[in-house]
Amino acid sequence: MKKITILASLFLGLSLFTACEDDRDSNPILQDPTTFVLNTPAYSTAVYDLQKSSSIELTCSQPDYGFTAATVYTVQVSLNNDFTTEGAYTTLSTTYTTAKMNVDASEIAVAATNLALANGKTETDFPLTTGVNIRLKAALTNGMGAIYSNSITLDKVRVHFALPAVVIPTTMNIIGDGIGGWDWSSNAISMVPTYDNNGTFWRMIYVTAGGKLKFNIEKAWDGSEFGSSATPVDNAGAGLGENDGNLLVNNAGWYLVVVKSAVVGRDIKYTIEFNAPKVYLMGNTIGGWDIKDENAFTVPADGSGFFISPKLIATDEVRMCVKLADVDWWKTEFIVLADGKISYRGTGGDQERYIVNKDKSVYLNFMTGKGKYE
Template sequence: MKNKIFTLLLAGMAIFSSCDSDRDSNPVYNQPETFTLNKPALSDNIFDLNSSSHIWLTCSQPDYGFTAAVTYTLEISLTDDFEKVQVLPTQFTTAKMEVKTNELAVCATNLFIAEGKVKDDFPLQTPLYLRLKAVVTDLKEPVYSNSIEIKTELEYTLPPIEIPKKLYIGGDFCEWNWDNTLEMVPVNGVEGKFWRLIFIPENSSIKLSQTSTEETSAGFAETTINDNYEASVTDNSGKIGFTKGGWYLLVVKAAIEGAELRYTMDINEPAVYLFGPAIGDKWAPEEALKFTVPQIADDFFVSPAFTNAGEVRACVIAEDKDNWWKSEFMVFNNKLEYRGNGGDQARIQGAVGQKLYINFTAGTGKIE
């Protein structure tokens, strides 16, 4: 009998132990309403953002009901209601944060420029309001801390704006996967000018970006659109929306306007031309020299049949008709290669009756 009682006690202890273990491995998630951002040391003093390197901030971790790996971002505003905010680029993963004052200064300058301030209005003394946003991976809702006020001395601080040397297109066509963006082709010798033949699906959108990331992307507000091919472009939640789908030749020029980098996009007919000895020494765009345009993304543009044996040249017009070579390209070993900012490409020979086939989506081609 004693053995039976002892066995039952052991079984009961195992059950309770199992329940405790389950609670530990499956914690109950609590959605916190807020958490505490502490005022920095000497917060009553004026922080000179341009002569110091950093400010230390600390916070209490939001109470999620378990110890979570939290990512913090710091938002700043000129008002305590945070109606307009700037987000510092550096993120933090601990409750003690070394905040770079240069990042604060750049964000604060951007806020004042948005309010109509100009460079001559600086330096100035101003309060800034700070708060943290806490995010845990796989949890949908962010949590915001209380806001704190710091007094600052601010000089005009913006990173130098440069004309991009590369430009990318992201959008619905690549499911907004910025690893699968299209790199635009530089127009030879023209700073900040790029082109690309692209198939854009109906009722879809794109953005431009200096890098193959969304962080440097520019949309409808930052781009002046010249719709020369009835694409019916709209502002689609800040993106450049195309109502009509199909092939387009996009020609983009980047320029610095004041303290901003802006773009002008010409949306043109997807006209590809065959030039050179293989087509009777024709060197200017005309209807008879155009490639046929496919109806889908993954198919060939097809040139007219070669009328002569000799050099094959192909191009779009991204600058002007006399400078067609600034936007030429050719197929080598079944691979499409753009001239871009490079020198003369190797010459490819064609025979009478052959045609040049180019798949601009796949980056392939052939002569046959």
């Protein structure tokens, strides 16, 4: 019986030892790779025309993680072989999962264009021929085990100007605690483009004392919003200033706010004007087609009040506008429709006409977007 017990114990021990060995085999240990080589393309001294090429083929060795592992490769591009200084290189957005990759030539072209501009080149310098340095980053799918390859050089790369044209915006919006809050979905006010659609926008708004404002093409916090970085023009005693990047309005009141945009190089430069809140009746209902002070609306004391026009002197189609410098009045006109909404012409054609009887006045509240004839 003792022999049987001893043999059983030996058998159990061997089984446990084998199980431990199997467990180590099924749970491999990650090791940090020490070598990772990006191969120099066979035609690295030839001219690569990025405008005429669809891709550039790169191949590399696979990092040794101690076991077969899914690896993600990322491409980095530099024009001066500097992969340590911020801004001297660009990491492309497309990633690859094999050691042979066809890198989109257009993606390299965009990266090279931006890097060349950062180095002092201008759009007129393109197309240009330059050396392009490339290296790879490899890592496991969970981001662990990151390692960088050597860099290789493509001696002659023809780079066209690969960035889209910078165009003036066609929309503009205002937000801020000066007009109610910072929620784009509920507090933003859309500005009105002039008929020419030339990057000039206007809107009549009431701003509280010490109110802060920002502006953006989109109704979103997307990094393109601006405030005090724009050039301020205070034509109405608003007391414009700066507060944490916002445009500060020290003095409460109604203002005709005008945003003008201009393309300067690769940037859009903005000017924000605060003007007196003047609104005018135009046309047969007031006896003429000239901007006259006697045809101007009275201005309410606060944001809840109405702008009120003089009494109409004739029953006819109502026309009204704000007047911007060097802009014809009809390019900034608007009307109150039967449903009581203020309808802005903007870039559209002639608006629906609305006939109002003489001796009535027009009432407008630009913050609520409502109006009436009484």
